Amino acid sequence: MSTRERVELQKEQEFIDRLYERVDTLRGVAARHVDDALSPVGSGMQARLERDVLVAERSGLLAALNAVDGSLCFGRIDLTGGAAHHIGRIGIREDDTDHTPLLIDWRAPVARPFYLATGHTPMGLRRRRHITTEGRRVTELHDEILDLEDGDRSGFEDRTGDAVLLAALNSARTGRMADIVRTIQADQDRIIRAPHRGVLVVEGGPGTGKTAVALHRAAFLLYEHRELLAKRAVLIVGPNPAFLRYIGEVLPALGETGVMLATQAELFPGVHARGTDTPHAAAVKGAAGMAEALALAVRDRQALPEPGAPVVIRHDDGELVLDWEIAYQAREAARETRLPHNLARPYFAFHVIDALTAQLADRIGADPYGGPNFLGPDDLAQLGKGVAASQEVRAAVAELWPMLTPQEFLAGYLAEPAYLPEGDAEAIRRAPGEGEWTPADVPLLDEAAELLGVDDSAARAAAEAERQEQIAYAQGVLEVSRGSESFEFEDGESEVLAAHDIIDAERMADRQEEADHRSAAERAAADRTWAFGHIIVDEAQELSPMAWRLLMRRSPTRSLTLVGDPAQTAEEAGVGSWDKILEPYVGDRFEHVRLDVNYRTPAEIMDLAAQVVRAEDPAFEPPRSVRSTGEKPWTRHAGTDLAGAVARAVAELTPDEGRLAVIAPRALHEEIAAALDGVTPGAEPDLTRPVVLLGPREAKGLEFDHVLVVEPGEFGTSDLYVALTRATQRLGIVHREALPESLR
Numbered sequence: 001m002s003t004r005e006r007v008e009l010q011k012e013q014e015f016i017d018r019l020y021e022r023v024d025t026l027r028g029v030a031a032r033h034v035d036d037a038l039s040p041v042g043s044g045m046q047a048r049l050e051r052d053v054l055v056a057e058r059s060g061l062l063a064a065l066n067a068v069d070g071s072l073c074f075g076r077i078d079l080t081g082g083a084a085h086h087i088g089r090i091g092i093r094e095d096d097t098d099h100t101p102l103l104i105d106w107r108a109p110v111a112r113p114f115y116l117a118t119g120h121t122p123m124g125l126r127r128r129r130h131i132t133t134e135g136r137r138v139t140e141l142h143d144e145i146l147d148l149e150d151g152d153r154s155g156f157e158d159r160t161g162d163a164v165l166l167a168a169l170n171s172a173r174t175g176r177m178a179d180i181v182r183t184i185q186a187d188q189d190r191i192i193r194a195p196h197r198g199v200l201v202v203e204g205g206p207g208t209g210k211t212a213v214a215l216h217r218a219a220f221l222l223y224e225h226r227e228l229l230a231k232r233a234v235l236i237v238g239p240n241p242a243f244l245r246y247i248g249e250v251l252p253a254l255g256e257t258g259v260m261l262a263t264q265a266e267l268f269p270g271v272h273a274r275g276t277d278t279p280h281a282a283a284v285k286g287a288a289g290m291a292e293a294l295a296l297a298v299r300d301r302q303a304l305p306e307p308g309a310p311v312v313i314r315h316d317d318g319e320l321v322l323d324w325e326i327a328y329q330a331r332e333a334a335r336e337t338r339l340p341h342n343l344a345r346p347y348f349a350f351h352v353i354d355a356l357t358a359q360l361a362d363r364i365g366a367d368p369y370g371g372p373n374f375l376g377p378d379d380l381a382q383l384g385k386g387v388a389a390s391q392e393v394r395a396a397v398a399e400l401w402p403m404l405t406p407q408e409f410l411a412g413y414l415a416e417p418a419y420l421p422e423g424d425a426e427a428i429r430r431a432p433g434e435g436e437w438t439p440a441d442v443p444l445l446d447e448a449a450e451l452l453g454v455d456d457s458a459a460r461a462a463a464e465a466e467r468q469e470q471i472a473y474a475q476g477v478l479e480v481s482r483g484s485e486s487f488e489f490e491d492g493e494s495e496v497l498a499a500h501d502i503i504d505a506e507r508m509a510d511r512q513e514e515a516d517h518r519s520a521a522e523r524a525a526a527d528r529t530w531a532f533g534h535i536i537v538d539e540a541q542e543l544s545p546m547a548w549r550l551l552m553r554r555s556p557t558r559s560l561t562l563v564g565d566p567a568q569t570a571e572e573a574g575v576g577s578w579d580k581i582l583e584p585y586v587g588d589r590f591e592h593v594r595l596d597v598n599y600r601t602p603a604e605i606m607d608l609a610a611q612v613v614r615a616e617d618p619a620f621e622p623p624r625s626v627r628s629t630g631e632k633p634w635t636r637h638a639g640t641d642l643a644g645a646v647a648r649a650v651a652e653l654t655p656d657e658g659r660l661a662v663i664a665p666r667a668l669h670e671e672i673a674a675a676l677d678g679v680t681p682g683a684e685p686d687l688t689r690p691v692v693l694l695g696p697r698e699a700k701g702l703e704f705d706h707v708l709v710v711e712p713g714e715f716g717t718s719d720l721y722v723a724l725t726r727a728t729q730r731l732g733i734v735h736r737e738a739l740p741e742s743l744r
């Protein structure tokens with residue numbers, strides 16, 4: 001190393017040391033605040049208030065500081081004017097009066113040239129520096145000179161400018177996705193920072209960084225619109241729980257913790273959809289026509305007695321006859337309100353009660369000589385009350401127009417599916433009490449909840465009662481604090497403000513309420529009608545029209561980022577085309593961008609994978625691989641002992657560092673797992689283990705150093721395409737049955 005290089009490295013080390021000194025101080029302060037707030041200083045309102053607010057604020061900061069430790073600063077930009085800025089995962093300021101920035105958050109506008117500047121458009125930069133650290137020690141520098149007039153050289157010049165990117169792409173995988181904040185590419189940066197309003201569709205082939213971009217976009221939006229999004233939360237929807245675990249560390253590493261990650265199965269609060277559907281059943285449940293079928297089925301739950309066979313109700317004052325005509329008029333009146341089923345129900349009940357009361361009045365108060373009815377308004381009201389209170393009347397109303405929960409209604413519908421072609425109805429039929437809710441049921445439950453309406457008057461009354469209680473409680477606290485009154489300073493004028501001077505009981509109760517619900521993501525998870533500030537959907541091509549209806553209800557402002565690849569559509573229910581997905585909601589008003597560089601799969605593997613799709617679609621163009629490894633994928637015939645051949649191939653391929661995935665049809669998992677040490681078959685594999693056994697659907701969105709595909713002839717085209725494109729280094733194929741034509 002030259003003296004110049006040593007000096008440069010030393011200078012960066014000094015900066016990093018100073019940075020961590022500041023971080024340690026901040027962390028100490030934050031930790032003390034959390035401790036103080038958590039310590040049981042008293043059980044009073046004041047203590048509870050402060051505790052909630054402080055714990056929330058300080059733990060957020062502490063979590064961010066802890067999460068980014070070890071890789072806090074990764075870059076520096078030197079401007080032609082002489083200034084320089086260090087870029088990092090979060091922003092840190094000096095402890096001086098101006099709060100001078102010490103480290104610039106990568107999301108700040110000042111940091112943007114770090115990602116966008118080129119020799120052609122240097123954006124005021126002289127030099128871009130990538131700083132690599134191990135823990136708190138600077139290990140490498142890579143400089144790019146952007147101002148060619150500038151003769152100043154550090155000795156760390158990286159002529160191609162992609163050494164850091166290639167090192168990241170070649171590094172061993174851990175089973176957890178890493179962030180790409182050091183090496184975001186310009187086309188990715190534009191997507192990450194696209195405006196928050198409206199719908200943005202990000203399309204790209206395997207490995208083009210769609211997931212990475214989506215996650216960094218979430219982090220960017222939370223930074224840019226902190227106030228709005230911290231309140232309304234960001235929802236990220238992924239294809240399965242293993243995938244959510246795979247990406248779960250990216251946002252914390254970027255200092256963000258308040259995002260809700262969910263699969264479709266988790267989007268109806270209170271329901272854990274663990275069941276499975278056949279592909280046909282999932283497709284039927286997901287089809288747009290289901291909305292109409294359910295709406296009609298709800299109307300069917302608004303019944304009438306058969307004409308000529310009225311419901312006869314025993315009553316203290318004689319029999320009441322609830323006939324077709326009365327029920328029909330009541331139903332029409334209730335339907336005219338256009339309210340959802342449960343909310344329209346009282347109108348039905350009122351009409352029935354009115355009609356039955358009139359029946360009774362006619363009988364009791366009738367003048368035998370044809371004069372007006374004897375009963376006055378008070379008598380009628382009294383009669384009406386009696387009818388309304390009658391258990392028999394209530395039961396008759398409930399029989400005709402029952403109060404329904406989404407779960408009750410859908411279970412009933414699935415037991416006897418109506419308004420569907422016979423084969424479809426058969427596919428989704430499920431006996432009452434049998435089986436579990438499935439992910440495809442979740443959008444149907446949500447649809448049912450919309451159609452039925454939730455009668456939340458009881459819940460609202462309870463919430464209001466609780467609020468009143470809090471106000472009373474706060475009032476009590478204020479009274480106590482008044483008792484201890486404010487201190488007067490010696491000059492007799494200035495006073496220290498006491499709590500009651502600045503806050504009244506109602507506001508204090510509101511603050512308490514805010515503090516109670518401190519994490520918007522938590523609140524959102526429990527509330528079916530939550531409107532998210534922004535929704536990001538990964539593998540968006542897989543979602544069914546019914547799932548889109550659910551998601552659009554959660555995004556009334558239509559602020560969404562959809563990420564996907566139609567060529568990887570595996571689910572029968574998947575819509576596949578962006579126009580079809582979005583037309584019902586935003587027409588053609590959506591932005592569509594493409595990513596076409598593959599950062600994951602080496603060219604050798606991508607050539608083979610492309611062949612598979614081209615067999616069906618000769619015009620197919622795969623994304624361009626940024627790397628090639630010189631290692632051709634291989635295929636091997638297993639003979640009769642498939643599991644033995646897989647075990648031998650695994651032994652050959654398993655990397656010293658990094659991860660290997662065996663992707664095989666589910667039906668072979670037991671047999672294969674038995675031949676592999678430490679590998680268990682199961683729906684939710686631990687991706688951090690050195691060798692992981694997966695079905696093609698679970699491999700979606702994941703990546704491994706090496707991949708072994710078993711019996712590819714059993715896979716559909718899109719599943720095979722997904723399986724073949726998961727490796728960052730090597731790919732092997734083992735088969736007993738014939739290979740598909742496209743792989744021969």
Ligand SMILES: Nc1ncnc2c1ncn2[C@@H]1O[C@H](COP(=O)(O)OP(=O)(O)OP(=O)(O)O)[C@@H](O)[C@H]1O
Pocket residue numbers: 165168169178179180183184185188204205206207208209210211212213565599600700701702703725
């Ligand atoms: N700018 C970048 N710098 C470093 N690594 C990157 C960059 N962009 C993408 N990658 C890496 O490329 C790999 C693929 O990215 P990602 O999983 O986001 O792709 P994808 O488009 O979602 O793929 P698929 O559709 O196959 O699931 C990841 O390892 C990611 O970290």
